[in-house]
Amino acid sequence: MDARKLLLLFLLAATLLALGVVGVSFYFLRPLKAEPWVEGALKGTGLEVREASYGLELSPKNPKALFAFYPGARVEPLAYAPVLAPVAQAGYQVVLLKVPSGIALLAKEEALKAKAAHPNLPLVVGGHSLGGVAAADLAAREKLPLILFASYPEGDLSRETFPTLALYGTEDGLLPREEAREKAKRLPRNARIAFIPGLNHAGFGAYGPQKGDRPAQRPREELWQEVQEEVLLFLESLGWDTPPPPQALR
Structure with missing residues (x-):
């Protein structure tokens, strides 16, 4: 085989390899978009909805505290608005954080940017x-209250004592119940751990089905309400039931 044919074969192989890499990257990194109705639904909530450099803010009047939320891998932050908007309506400023390439581990500090905007x-x-x-890593470092949806810390935090709520779904195909129970051993002591009956992995947001997951077994509006109730009970247990004085918000 002459040099010209070898060169052509090499170029063809390199092109096919490049296309394969692009295709695999697109498959694994393609965003999981919020369902089309979600953005419009925010208009009737009575919240101030504002885009900031660090994320989407859902703001009530005179908020009691700031809840900064990291999305799941490749999930558009807006997808969590149906679950967390009622938390904002109850008086907690919610920020759905933006992270590069949809990977929160690349922007663990993003919640601190939201905090700097609302000191x-x-x-x-x-x-x-x-x-x-990502949230657990920051909470451990800064000793912040922590709320987890279908998640767990990367390291062992069982000797920590900062307030923690961990919610899981009984139908989660990506984090099955027994695995979740085992991983939950890493949580801070006295963490509240709850399994929502009928909830799956993707059911914590509104972005459609997720590969490897199981179908939810109850209407998602019911499931979301249970998640909201758990989150609000946790937040209220922190003792921030009175908003800061108005001058503190200027």
Whole structure:
């Protein structure tokens, strides 16, 4: 085989390899978009909805605290609005954080940017799935209250004592119940751990089905309400039931 044919074969192989890499990257990194109705639904909530450099803010009047939330891998932050908007309506400023390439581990500090924009509000961090791993890392470092959806810390935090809520679904195909129970051993002592009957992995947001997951076994509006109730009970247990004085918010 002459040199010209070898060169052509080499170029063809390199092109096919490049296309394969692009295709695999697109498959694994393609965003999981919020369902089309979600953005419009926010208009009737009475919240101030604002895009900031660090994420989407859902703001009530005179918020009691700031809840910064890391999305799951590749999930558009807006997808969590149906679950967390009622939390904002109850008086907690919610920030759905933006993270590069949809990977929260690449932006663990993002919640602190939201805090810097609202220095007089106490900060709670949380996240779904991989986003929860990032939130747990920041919570451990800064000793912040933590809320996890279908997630767990990367390291062992069982000797820690900061307030923690961890919610899981009984139908989660990506984090099955027994695995979740085992991983929950890493949580801070006295963490509240609850399994929502009928809830799956993707059911913590509104972005459609997720590969490897199981179908939810109950209407998602019911499931979301249970998640909201758990989150609000946790937040209220922190003792921030009175908003900061108005001058502190200026």
